[in-house]
Amino acid sequence: MTTAIDVSGLVKTFGRTRALDGLDLSVARGEVHGFLGPNGSGKSTTIRVLLGLIRADSGAARLLDGDPWRDLVALHRRLAYVPGDVTLWRGLSGGEVIDLLGRLRGNGQHPERRAELLERFELDPTKKGQTYSKGNRQKVALVAAFCSDAELLILDEPTSGLDPLMEEVFRGCVAEERERGRTVLLSSHILSEVEALCDRVSIIRAGRTVETGTLAELRHLTRTSVTAELAAPPTGLDALPGLHDVELEGTHLHCQVDTDRLDGLLRALTTAGVRSLTSRPPTLEELFLRRYEAVPQVAPEAAPEAAAEEAPEAAPGAAAERAS
């Protein structure tokens, strides 16, 4: 009863492309869960499986203790979804779309909350369909989702196209949802947003989950950046395990250290005498970049060879060969 979303070993192929390659995702009830990954890594595909729009080739997916494919309608009444690219009907005004989506979900909307959200998002509900800009179309879908009574919100890159002020409004709304005990799955590649909003994070690449946990846990698994001014040049640094990117100029040291090896480094530094010390946990940005630095510039799917070097069993190139 405590998990809202439980996905394991999800595989989905489109022709020769392996969009999901054994993806795992677990979201607890009442948490805001960040779903991070570069373009084309499989975030939207996962969400479409969860919504029962497409069927996975293999693996298990549970959503609110139901089967997303079989119990589709019953589950959909309990969730609200904001697509990453909102298209509206040309003849329908924004206000009509908001009401329609609420009625189609069938569990009612709060008129006061609707009016309040329209005001907060500064959205004119009388404009029609495609006369809205991209950001305003996004707002129509967001208002429809936030004024619903859904237990679970599935938001697929919801802030693409929103200006910074509106992003702030959006963050406020998500925080309120969390206070009300609702579950939010927030797919994004805007790291500051995820860092500010999410309790737990899953990072995926090439259709696989590569990291999952709270931000603190993820930081623990990675490196801390250390800058120190020492009394004398340190000795024995070469023998220390878990040390990276060492820049030593006389008594000035800058390095990265695996967080669970921090003790050893500090001992070596105090031996030399510490004048000043700055240690900073990695930002999500650094976590993210570290996960992807092996695959520079291009999306993982586009660079199967590079991915293969890092994790042969996860390489889409190899998978495609198996599939063909």
Place this chain on the structure above:
Amino acid sequence: MNLAGASTLLRFALRRDRIMLACWLYALIGSVAGTAVSFGKLYPSQSSREQLAQSINSNGSLRALYGSVYDTGSTGALTAWRMLGLGGLLLGLLCVLLVVRHTRAEEESGRLELIGAGAVGRGAPLAAGIGAAVTASALVGGVNAVVLLAMGQQVAGSLVFGAALFGCGVCFAGVAAVAAQLTGTGRAANGIGGAVLGLAFLLRACGDAAGSTGPGWLVWLSPLGWAERVRPYDDNAWWLVALLIAAGGAQLALGYALAGRRDLGSGLLPQRPGPPSAAPSLRGTVGLAWRLQRGTLLGWAFGFAVGGAMLGGISQGVKQLISSSANVEQIVQRMGGSTGVVDSYLATSMNLLAMVAAVYAVQATLRLRGEETSGRAEPVLATGVGRLGWAGSHLLYPLLGSGALLLVGGLTAGLGAGVALGDTAGWTGKLLVGALVQLPAVWVFAAATVALFGLRPQWTAAAWSVLGVWLFIGYLGPALNAGQWLLDLTPFTHVPKLPGGSFHVAPLLWLTLISAALAGAGLAGLRRRDIG
């Protein structure tokens, strides 16, 4: 206006459309060539052609459909009489679709913004769309002229026939160039273009049906009328070809002027704001489908009311038929398949209405695929709506909407026939039955579309080709002496020919069963497949 990049865009447009264009060109050239060959066989002698001319010219309804036969001197003249109007209409339709597709539809999708940001002149997309239409027109006109020349027809007549077809294409490309500036959507621009085409056909038909005794001048209000009056192999009125091209050119100039005055993405017709909240009727998928489909349905219903009234109203002309040619009577017999000539004509008219209703049924069904590919289906299906409920709400329109269209068409045809022939109540009843009995055949087209949509979604648009082939066989097959086995493949062959024919319920049941099976297979496929 700056046209930089237009030639690149034109090549790109022709490349994108290469398959669609090839199909259209094949149909437009093949039908002219096929008609010419067939006429050569059916009316080999001067006297047989004169008999045909006499019987057509003395019959208002046939004059309305095809125009008057003006020259019996050659097979070429007969071919030009029969195919210039129809060919001009179809080529005009192709040109409207092409121009809108490469201008307003691209702009609506946002793709033109990407292109417009490049080193591309403001007028270049319009020029490319026009270029594609002119290229297609030149090919259709040119190849058809060559075909007729190769069949040994007069040089001047063959050339002016091709040129008149070309002129029709250019003229309606101009219509589309203006329409694309007025509206905000490709669909609405196509609607304006289609309405102008329909009006041009109606004016030409009414003028020809009225003949010298009535308002024959109506013909001169229609570009299709001008094309008809070019009279290849007889008058060879090049000045009318020049008039068609000049009319096209003037509209193109207007289109360019308008394009230079508006913003990218906007139309010149104003957009009104909508209501801030939804009316109680906008509820559930049925309410949504009604909102999305009602405008199209009402437009078609208006067309059916006018078309039905016209078809019924000219039925008195049929009475004057002089069946002096065994061949003509044979054709009429084959098309109507029954004894009374008026009955036969009206039964054919009801069949014609049903073919048009099939176009509506396919269009209304394809809306499902449009909703899916545009991404608008996704948020709907992510609410408490099942796939079958969603699809079913739209399928009400091919199922019942096409019935409503046949009802309207049959009703106004009956009233028109009643005014023309007397016994309004009797004719109205007969023609309502005659129209509605076609409904199961119309359903087969919609059901075939559903089957494609559910089982092979990426091929859904092929429904148009299925429809085109079936209609082509149904419309021209009987006149061209096609084999019965070929006609048997089309659903409309099996529908009772009413009024006049005998009513059998079995074929209607079969057609309904086939429709149900096709639609059922499609819906079963839809339940299993991926969306999007």
